[in-house]
Amino acid sequence: MHLTFGEQIGxxxxxxxxxxxxxxxxxxxxxxxxxxxxxxxxxxxxxxxxRLQELERIAQSLNTGQSAKVLLYPHDVCVYxxxxxxxxxxxxxxxxxxxxxxxxxxxxxxxPSEYAFAKDRQMIEVNLLGAVAWFNEAAQRFxxxxxGTIVGISSVAGERGRYPQPVYCxxxxxxxxxxxxxxxxxxxFGVKVVTIKPGPVATPMTExxxxxxxxxxxxxxxxxxIQSAQRGKANVFIPGIWRWIFLIIRNIPSFVFQKLKF
Amino acid sequence: xxxxxxxxxxxxxxTERMPLVPLPYDRLERVSAWGMNTSVCSYVYRPTTxxxxxxxxxxxxxxxxxxALRGSGCSYGDASLLAENISLDLTRMNRILAWSPETGxxxxxxxxxxxxxWRYVIEDGWWSPVVSGTMMVSLGGALxxxxxxxxxxxxxxxxxxxxxxxxxxxxxxxxxxxxxxxTELFYTAIGGFGMLGCFVRITLQLKKIYSGHLSxxxxxxxxxxxxxxxxxxxxxxxxxxxAWVDCFAKGKALGRSLxxxxxxxxxxxxxxxxQTLRVQHQDLPETLFGVIPKSLMWRFLKPLSIRRSIRKxxxxxxxxxxxxxxxxxxxxxxxxxxxSLSISRExxxxxxxxxxxxxxxxxSQPN
Ligand SMILES: Cc1cc2nc3c(=O)[nH]c(=O)nc-3n(C[C@H](O)[C@H](O)[C@H](O)COP(=O)(O)OP(=O)(O)OC[C@H]3O[C@@H](n4cnc5c(N)ncnc54)[C@H](O)[C@@H]3O)c2cc1C
Ligand SMILES: NC(=O)c1ccc[n+]([C@@H]2O[C@H](COP(=O)([O-])OP(=O)(O)OC[C@H]3O[C@@H](n4cnc5c(N)ncnc54)[C@H](OP(=O)(O)O)[C@@H]3O)[C@@H](O)[C@H]2O)c1
Numbered sequence: 001m002h003l004t005f006g007e008q009i010g011x012x013x014x015x016x017x018x019x020x021x022x023x024x025x026x027x028x029x030x031x032x033x034x035x036x037x038x039x040x041x042x043x044x045x046x047x048x049x050x051r052l053q054e055l056e057r058i059a060q061s062l063n064t065g066q067s068a069k070v071l072l073y074p075h076d077v078c079v080y081x082x083x084x085x086x087x088x089x090x091x092x093x094x095x096x097x098x099x100x101x102x103x104x105x106x107x108x109x110x111x112p113s114e115y116a117f118a119k120d121r122q123m124i125e126v127n128l129l130g131a132v133a134w135f136n137e138a139a140q141r142f143x144x145x146x147x148g149t150i151v152g153i154s155s156v157a158g159e160r161g162r163y164p165q166p167v168y169c170x171x172x173x174x175x176x177x178x179x180x181x182x183x184x185x186x187x188x189f190g191v192k193v194v195t196i197k198p199g200p201v202a203t204p205m206t207e208x209x210x211x212x213x214x215x216x217x218x219x220x221x222x223x224x225x226i227q228s229a230q231r232g233k234a235n236v237f238i239p240g241i242w243r244w245i246f247l248i249i250r251n252i253p254s255f256v257f258q259k260l261k262f
Numbered sequence: 263x264x265x266x267x268x269x270x271x272x273x274x275x276x277t278e279r280m281p282l283v284p285l286p287y288d289r290l291e292r293v294s295a296w297g298m299n300t301s302v303c304s305y306v307y308r309p310t311t312x313x314x315x316x317x318x319x320x321x322x323x324x325x326x327x328x329x330a331l332r333g334s335g336c337s338y339g340d341a342s343l344l345a346e347n348i349s350l351d352l353t354r355m356n357r358i359l360a361w362s363p364e365t366g367x368x369x370x371x372x373x374x375x376x377x378x379x380w381r382y383v384i385e386d387g388w389w390s391p392v393v394s395g396t397m398m399v400s401l402g403g404a405l406x407x408x409x410x411x412x413x414x415x416x417x418x419x420x421x422x423x424x425x426x427x428x429x430x431x432x433x434x435x436x437x438x439x440x441x442x443x444x445t446e447l448f449y450t451a452i453g454g455f456g457m458l459g460c461f462v463r464i465t466l467q468l469k470k471i472y473s474g475h476l477s478x479x480x481x482x483x484x485x486x487x488x489x490x491x492x493x494x495x496x497x498x499x500x501x502x503x504x505a506w507v508d509c510f511a512k513g514k515a516l517g518r519s520l521x522x523x524x525x526x527x528x529x530x531x532x533x534x535x536x537q538t539l540r541v542q543h544q545d546l547p548e549t550l551f552g553v554i555p556k557s558l559m560w561r562f563l564k565p566l567s568i569r570r571s572i573r574k575x576x577x578x579x580x581x582x583x584x585x586x587x588x589x590x591x592x593x594x595x596x597x598x599x600x601x602s603l604s605i606s607r608e609x610x611x612x613x614x615x616x617x618x619x620x621x622x623x624x625x626s627q628p629n
Binding site for chain 1: 283284285287288290291292302303326327345346347
């Protein structure tokens with residue numbers, strides 16, 4: 001069941017080549033850019049999101065060659081019951097699965113004294129429960145086939161419960177814990193589970209939020225995400241500087257943190 | 263008759279296109295070709311009855327999947343693989359259904375291997391007419407590929423020895439096929455790569471033998487011309503012929519080989535057939551000289567199994583004095599155990615390469 005020493009060494013030195021991928025939340029932003037870069041690497045990508053016309057736009061711009069490199073599946077991640085059959089349909093049509101990347105996420109604007117359950121619920125459902133529904137399928141498959149990579153796009157927001165976005169932070173912190181547990185379950189089968197924690201990235205999600213610190217373009221974010229996932233890293237900050245910043249933020253004592261509106 | 267190929271997608275009705283109940287994950291396995299260079303993930307089903315095979319076909323139909331039949335999975339390439347579809351593994355359908363020691367006609371399920379068959383019948387004095395380089399192949403796979411042995415020039419491929427078989431078609435019908443019944447299907451399904459249906463019952467005519475030994479004559483040929491001359495001369499008389507070609511030889515020596523000719527012993531030659539035909543007698547000892555486990559030998563021989571040392575061994579063998587060689591050749595008429603004609607199970611490949619090279623001695627030495 002476990003990898004032999006030789007296989008472990010093999011994993012370290014062999015460059016990872018992904019031939020088949022699922023990207024959930026691929027109709028815009030980080031997910032879309034990851035799709036474009038994977039297709040450029042020669043990977044066939046199944047793209048999943050709600051907006052069909054956006055998926056079609058991406059597929060049209062990428063399916064230029066003889067064979068389709070992008071297969072599209074309109075789906076709302078909150079319809080959890082649909083996931084098992086859809087996941088199997090996709091793996092069937094892809095002819096395999098090397099990696100699944102979950103990039104679906106929402107962050108509605110929340111006022112400092114606003115407690116809107118509808119928004120909160122949506123964040124938990126899309127950012128967390130949808131990921132659980134999709135990754136549970138991938139986990140079962142990868143455990144049986146003893147290979148595969150699971151990439152969860154979380155956020156630096158999950159590092160601490162912060163003033164502006166209580167439930168967004170909650171959803172990402174919970175996602176981190178879930179991914180860590182998955183890694184502990186699946187690592188022994190040779191499956192890699194990667195937690196990606198981006199800082200601000202220029203995408204539709206961050207449009208109109210004013211000037212954000214250390215904002216990076218989406219193509220750089222996608223490139224770094226793919227690189228570190230192919231190396232099988234466990235926890236990745238995008239860009240790497242956030243690791244040190246959040247090392248400090250994590251250690252701010254609570255009585256100080258309460259005074260901040262950060 | 264209209265034959266529906268198995269590997270064209272079984273078209274589901276539109277409403278069934280997305281099955282609500284997905285295939286269970288505990289069926290999902292990594293399945294690889296014998297060479298282990300290709301592997302795919304498929305949903306593996308291992309039925310034990312014909313009804314079970316039919317159910318798998320039905321599952322495939324409702325799920326909109328294709329089916330790849332798989333016997334022992336000994337095909338080098340991807341013949342028994344189909345990614346993300348259903349792998350129908352027949353190894354558990356390996357019962358012997360009927361055996362007649364008088365006529366040598368045996369009826370088996372498709373998962374029975376050639377090894378299962380000879381072990382079952384040898385004590386009655388019968389042997390599989392065709393044995394491929396490995397005897398672990400299932401009979402279904404052997405028919406699917408119409409395999410041959412090292413006696414192909416005498417007896418033809420295994421299909422020539424099939425009396426009849428039952429084929430389960432993708433529609434779920436069972437068709438009995440023989441040289442007189444459903445003949446077209448009989449001749450196309452043998453060697454049909456499992457594309458026309460699944461063999462579920464196979465009847466085979468075996469070969470009568472009078473000893474568990476073969477008489478084996480080993481000799482060397484100096485070049486390609488010599489090799490072909492020897493083969494032409496012996497084709498009509500030898501029961502088995504096999505040449506191990508020295509691939510290091512170049513130029514004039516190209517095709518320099520060690521040839522083994524093996525013949526069945528006629529009735530009465532073996533003084534104790536009842537003993538030599540015992541299954542245990544066919545099993546090769548697991549140790550060398552009664553002490554060194556053969557399973558360890560490859561470790562000692564592996565460092566030697568490099569180009570340079572093998573070349574040395576070959577050169578050593580070819581530069582030995584002529585008289586010693588002739589003496590040796592004269593005394594080479596030894597009897598081999600029938601079982602060891604098939605690929606030896608215990609000795610690793612590298613060991614065998616070395617042994618072959620050591621034994622190789624040319625008949626005439628170019629001066
Ligand atoms: C070491 C070695 C030596 C070999 N030497 C020889 C040799 O000397 N001569 C030779 O001819 N071949 C040789 N082979 C090849 C081997 O004999 C064939 O590949 C054979 O078909 C393997 O049988 P299998 O049971 O493993 O079938 P699989 O590899 O599992 O399947 C082979 C094909 O048969 C089909 N099939 C399997 N079961 C059924 C069924 N029940 N009904 C219908 N179709 C079915 C499959 O769909 C597939 O297309 C050798 C292989 C090895 C590994
Ligand atoms: N941008 C940043 O600064 C930043 C920073 C840290 C972390 N992140 C995280 O990175 C991920 C991607 O963010 P992004 O910036 O690329 O956002 P984005 O451009 O808004 O894209 C979000 C994607 O999620 C999909 N999605 C949303 N709700 C969905 C649902 N119910 N069902 C299916 N798909 C749904 C959207 O597709 P449809 O609308 O078509 O369904 C869209 O493709 C998110 O998890 C986000 O939290 C972003």
